[in-house]
Amino acid sequence: MNAVDKGANLIVPGMPTPVSIDEQVAKLKKTLLKDIQRSAYVYRVDCGGCNGCEIEIFSSITPVFDAERFGIKVVASPRHADILLFTGAVTRAMRMPALRAYAAAPDPKIVVSYGACGCGGGIFHDLYCVWGGTDKIVPVDVYIPGCPPTPYATIYGFAVALGLLDQKLKGTHLIQGEDDRVIPAFPNIPLDVRVMVEREARRMAGYLQGRQIAEKFLGLFDLKSPGEASAQLTQYLHEEADPRLSEIVMRLLEVTKAALA
């Protein structure tokens, strides 16, 4: 890692050192984070995202989600901002403009990293031209993950940033117990039939939905006589009332019966 003159903000090869804040500003920021007591002005800094995040930010200030209820207002200049909202994975070209926007906002300012790109580079994290996250260039106070975060997640993120709501997510670390064992699912269905059903469902419905349909189908088919299973399946299809699902499940039933016979 290169040692960089923190004030200089020059583009240097290797990873940059994020801008650091001095003690006085940190103290002011703590007070601001604790009780802001007034509207919070947000300036949005796009550091090279795909624009998905921008669309979600704008949908969260529409009347349906109405972030202005909490006094959150999007402003046009960083000089008016209390909160800087960084989206995008920080491309090489957008690093300087982002740093300039950061420098232009008055202290104390809250920095929010928005979207998967901002939090850790997201899908673009290993591209040759990105720094991979807001915290690589400026100190971040709140991370809002999502690709893009939904308007609800955005409102929640702002509420966390302004201290209205508490953070729910905690880092976890599970350790495997002494004799944890995984028992294969559907013990009464022969393995080759199960594999065939899963393949057929995926072929017809695509991967994720295929797997979910196969799971449901095998769950209803397990432990029962074919007649009983058919009755349960018919009821399930009746409830769902989806002709596409019916076709897939009927086909699965056909191939399973043929395989078991």
Place this chain on the structure above:
Amino acid sequence: MLKLLKTIFKAGEATTQYPFAPAEVSPGFRGKPELDGLRCIACGACTMACPANALSMETDLDAGTRTWQLFLGRCIFCARCEEVCPTHALVLTSDFELSVANKEDLYQRATFKLQNCVECGKPFAPAKEVEYAMALLVQAGNTPEAVEASRAHYQTCPACKRKQNLNHPSQPEMGRYINQEVHK
């Protein structure tokens, strides 16, 4: 004016109550991937599938462990991990309240034990994966006793298996295809 008021009252309130009331997400919403540590066999399929490399695995040969890690900050909620997981240990929930102030809280980790080879003593696969493979062989129609009898064979690393085959060419253990033939 009256007409306008009437229209306004008829339209009602469009704004959601969130965050003062819980938000309802639509069916099929893909939120936080949740690992069921008991069902995970540390096979690594999800880490291979993850397009954003939010999932990663690190094997520590000295400690004999393998650590699975999900960095939620990089996850794009595509559910490819869910679709490849062979044991359905990883499922996307509808939890979207993931904002954190501390980046460390975006990391979810799980540590699993590795199986040491009965011959050379070196770790070669997650212990749960070996157990699961044996359970699958039972489900595939082999008797539990037969599978249990070859336990030492399943707990041998590929290198040692090759050596055994070279040293005892008369009884090669060629893996499941041949074993299946034998047990049928």
